[in-house]
Amino acid sequence: MNQIWAVTLKELKSYFVSPIAYVITAMFLLISGYFFYLILSITKDAGMMTYLFGNMAVILLLITPLLSMRLFAEEQRNKTLEMLMTSPISDSGIVLGKFFASAILLAIMLLMTLHFPLMLIYLGNPDGYTIISGYIGLFLMGCSFLAIGMLTSTWTQNQIIAAVSAFGISLLLWFLSAASTIAGSGLGPVLTYISLNAHWESFAKGLLSMSDVLYYLSVIGVLLFVTIRSLETRRWR
Amino acid sequence: MIIVDNVTKAYANQQEAVSNLSFEVPEGTILGFLGPNGAGKTTTMRMITGFMAPTRGQIKVAGYDTVTQSMQARQQIGYLPETPPLYNELTTRAYLDFIARLRGIKSKSERQQRIAEVAESCWISDILDKTPTKLSKGYRQRVGLAQALIHNPRVIILDEPTIGLDPRQIQETRKLIKGLGGKHTVILSTHILPEVQMTCDRVIIINQGKILAQDSPENLIRHNSGLKRITMKVKGELPGVSEFLQNFASVERFQHLKTESELHTLSVESGTDGIEAILARELIARDLDLYGLQTAESSLEDVFIELVTQEEELES
Numbered sequence: 001m002n003q004i005w006a007v008t009l010k011e012l013k014s015y016f017v018s019p020i021a022y023v024i025t026a027m028f029l030l031i032s033g034y035f036f037y038l039i040l041s042i043t044k045d046a047g048m049m050t051y052l053f054g055n056m057a058v059i060l061l062l063i064t065p066l067l068s069m070r071l072f073a074e075e076q077r078n079k080t081l082e083m084l085m086t087s088p089i090s091d092s093g094i095v096l097g098k099f100f101a102s103a104i105l106l107a108i109m110l111l112m113t114l115h116f117p118l119m120l121i122y123l124g125n126p127d128g129y130t131i132i133s134g135y136i137g138l139f140l141m142g143c144s145f146l147a148i149g150m151l152t153s154t155w156t157q158n159q160i161i162a163a164v165s166a167f168g169i170s171l172l173l174w175f176l177s178a179a180s181t182i183a184g185s186g187l188g189p190v191l192t193y194i195s196l197n198a199h200w201e202s203f204a205k206g207l208l209s210m211s212d213v214l215y216y217l218s219v220i221g222v223l224l225f226v227t228i229r230s231l232e233t234r235r236w237r
Numbered sequence: 238m239i240i241v242d243n244v245t246k247a248y249a250n251q252q253e254a255v256s257n258l259s260f261e262v263p264e265g266t267i268l269g270f271l272g273p274n275g276a277g278k279t280t281t282m283r284m285i286t287g288f289m290a291p292t293r294g295q296i297k298v299a300g301y302d303t304v305t306q307s308m309q310a311r312q313q314i315g316y317l318p319e320t321p322p323l324y325n326e327l328t329t330r331a332y333l334d335f336i337a338r339l340r341g342i343k344s345k346s347e348r349q350q351r352i353a354e355v356a357e358s359c360w361i362s363d364i365l366d367k368t369p370t371k372l373s374k375g376y377r378q379r380v381g382l383a384q385a386l387i388h389n390p391r392v393i394i395l396d397e398p399t400i401g402l403d404p405r406q407i408q409e410t411r412k413l414i415k416g417l418g419g420k421h422t423v424i425l426s427t428h429i430l431p432e433v434q435m436t437c438d439r440v441i442i443i444n445q446g447k448i449l450a451q452d453s454p455e456n457l458i459r460h461n462s463g464l465k466r467i468t469m470k471v472k473g474e475l476p477g478v479s480e481f482l483q484n485f486a487s488v489e490r491f492q493h494l495k496t497e498s499e500l501h502t503l504s505v506e507s508g509t510d511g512i513e514a515i516l517a518r519e520l521i522a523r524d525l526d527l528y529g530l531q532t533a534e535s536s537l538e539d540v541f542i543e544l545v546t547q548e549e550e551l552e553s
Contacts, residue, residue: 006338010327017326083322083384086286087339088311235290237249 003089007097008104011071015105020070024063025109031059036116049126052116053134053204060106060142061170067105068149069163071098072231076157081234091231095224099143099150106142110135130206137203140216144196145170147223154230170196238264238392238422239285244294246280246446254280255446258294262439264391267418269437269454270426271541277446278426279319282394285424286316298392312341315390319397321381323369329356329380330365333387340388355383358413374401382410386417393417395425399432411436430541442544449544457540464489464506466533467513471501473525478503481519487512500528 015021035055039048075081084094120126149166156162177195180188192198196219199212239262246255255277262268270278283289285296287303287310296303301310324332330352337348356362359379369377378401385393398414399407415436417423427433433440434454441451450457471478475493482491487509494502505516513532520527 002343003339003341006335009338010324010335013331014324014326078322078324079318079320080322080324082283082288082318083316083336084339086288086311086314086316087336088308088341089339090308235288237289 003087004093004097004100007089007094008100011098011101012104015101020066021105024066025112028059028063028109029112032056032113032116049117049120049130049134050204050206053138056113056138057141057200057204060138060145061174062167064106064142064145065149065163065166065170067102068146068166069153069159071102071150072153073157073159073162085231085234092228095150095228095231099147099224102146102150103143106146107139110139110142127206129208130204133203133206133208136208136213137200140203140213140220141196141200144216144219144223147220147227148173151223151227151230154227238262238266238299239424240297241281241285242295242297244281244284244291244296246284246289247292253446255284258446258448260441260448260451262422262424264422265419266439267414267423267425267437269433269440270424270443271428271430271433271440272443273428273545276443278443279396281443282316282396282424282426286314286394287311313390314392314394315385315388316394317381317385317396317398321377322384323377323380325368325370328366328368329361332380333383336384337387342388351387351389355386358386359383360409375403375406378402379406379410382413391421393421393423395423397427398425399427399429442541444545450540464508465512466504466506467516468494468502468504468531468533469516469520470528470530471503471520471525472499472528475501478520478523478525481523487515
C-alpha cells in the first residue's frame with residue numbers, strides 16, 4: 001500500500017511540476033465555463049444542469065486522453081519502466097498507483113467547477129439530486145476514459161499514439177449504442193448495454209442507479225485488469 | 238547469494254539471447270560480466286532482477302526464486318540499468334525519496350538519512366535540488382548509482398556502471414564499487430577490460446549467450462597463456478638472429494614485426510623468468526645494436542580476444 005501511494009505521489013508531482021495539469025485544467029474550466037454561460041443565457045428550465053453535464057462529458061472525452069497518455073508511454077521512452085518493474089511493487093500496484101493519481105487530478109478538475117451549481121443555488125432552486133448524481137457520473141465516466149488511456153499508454157512509448165488510440169477507443173465505446181438499431185434484436189441491446197453513453201444519461205438526469213454505478217466500476221475494473229496483463233506480458237517477451 | 242541454474246532466454250523470434258547459462262555468485266563477491274556488445278549480458282541481468290522471466294531454467298537471489306517469489310527476490314536487489322532511470326520532472330532529492338519509498342523505507346527521517354548517505358558516497362550532494370535535464374551524463378549516471386544503493390540492498394546489479402563518465406569519475410566509481418564488495422554481492426557488466434581486472438573478484442566471459450570462461454581475473458590470465466610478450470628494437474644483420482630466436486628453447490613464438498629505416502622490430506613470447514636479460518645479452522653478443530626492449534604481461538584483453546576468437550573459429 002505504501003508503495004502504491006509512493007507511485008501516486010510521484011505521478012501527481014510529475015503532473016504539477018510540468019505545465020500539463022495546469023494547462024489541461026485551465027482548458028477544461030474555460031470550455032466548461034463557456035458552455036455554462038451559454039446554457040445559463042439560453043435556457044432557464046430545470047434541466048440546465050443536465051445540459052451542462054452533457055457538455056462537460058464531451059469535454060472530458062476530449063481531454064482525458066491527454067492526462068493518461070504519459071502514464072506508461074513516458075516511462076518506456078525514459079527507460080524508467082525497467083526500474084519500476086524491478087522494484088518490490090507488483091504490476092497491479094504500479095497500475096493502481098498511476099490510476100489513482102490521474103483520478104485524483106480528474107477529481108480536482110471537477111471540484112473546480114463546483115461554482116457552477118453553487119451559483120445556480122444562489123440564483124434559483126436547482127435539483128440538488130441531479131447535481132450530485134451528475135458529478136458522480138462525470139467522475140465515473142472520466143475514470144473509464146482514464147483507464148482506457150492508461151491501457152493504450154502501455155502499448156507504445158509515443159504519447160501521441162497513446163492519446164489518439166485512447167480517444168478513438170473511448171469515442172467508439174461512447175457511440176456503440178448508435179449501432180444497436182441496425183444490429184438486430186439479439187446484438188442490439190448488448191451494444192447498448194456496453195456503450196458508455198447509455199449509462200451516462202441517467203446520471204445526468206439525476207437518476208442515480210446502482211446498476212449504472214456498477215457498470216462503470218466494472219468497466220474500470222476490466223480495463224485496469226487488462227492494463228496489468230498488458231504490463232505483465234513484457235516480462236515474457 | 239545468486240544462483241543461475243541452466244537458464245535460457247528465447248525472444249519472440251526464437252533467437253536465444255542466452256542459452257543454458259549456469260553460474261553462482263557467493264555472498265560478498267564482485268562478479269564482472271564481460272563480453273562484446275550483444276553477448277547476452279543485459280538479458281542475463283534483466284532476468285536476475287526479475288524484469289524478464291527466463292524461458293527455461295531457474296534463478297535464485299538470496300534463496301528466493303525470481304519468478305515465484307519475485308517480491309522477496311526484488312527486495313534484495315539494487316539495480317542500475319543501462320540507461321539511468323531518471324524522471325525529468327523530479328529533482329534528485331525528490332527522485333531518491335520516491336525510490337526509497339518504493340523500496341519500502343517508510344519513515345521520513347530514515348529516507349532523508351539514506352539520501353544524505355548515498356549522495357555523499359556517489360558525489361551528488363551538490364545537485365540534490367536539480368532536475369536531470371540540467372545534469373551532465375556523469376551526474377546522471379551517479380544519480381542512477383545512488384538509486385541502486387538507496388535501500389542498502391544485499392545484491393547490487395550494475396549494467397555498465399562507468400559508461401559516460403570522465404576518467405577521474407571512472408576511477409572514483411571503480412573505487413566505490415570495490416568498496417561495496419564484502420558487504421554486498423555485486424554483479425557488473427562491462428566491455429572495458431581493465432575495469433574487470435581492477436574491481437572484480439571473479440570474471441565471467443560471455444559471448445553469444447554462452448559462458449566461455451569463469452574464474453578470478455588473475456587465474457584467467459595465468460591459465461590461459463602465462464606468456465610474456467617481449468618486443469625488441471634492433472639494428473644490424475638480421476638473418477642470424479632470426480634463426481637463433483626461432484630455435485631458442487626459451488622462446489615460444491618469434492615474429493619479425495616490421496623494419497623502418499634499418500630499425501627492426503622483433504617480438505617473442507616466452508614463459509621463462511628473466512628472459513629479458515638473456516635476450517639482451519644474446520643480441521649484443523651477436524653484434525646487434527639494441528635500441529629498446531619492452532615486456533608486456535598477457536592481459537585480460539588477450540585472454541578475452543583469444544577466447545572469443547577461438548569460439549568463432551570453432552563455429553566456422
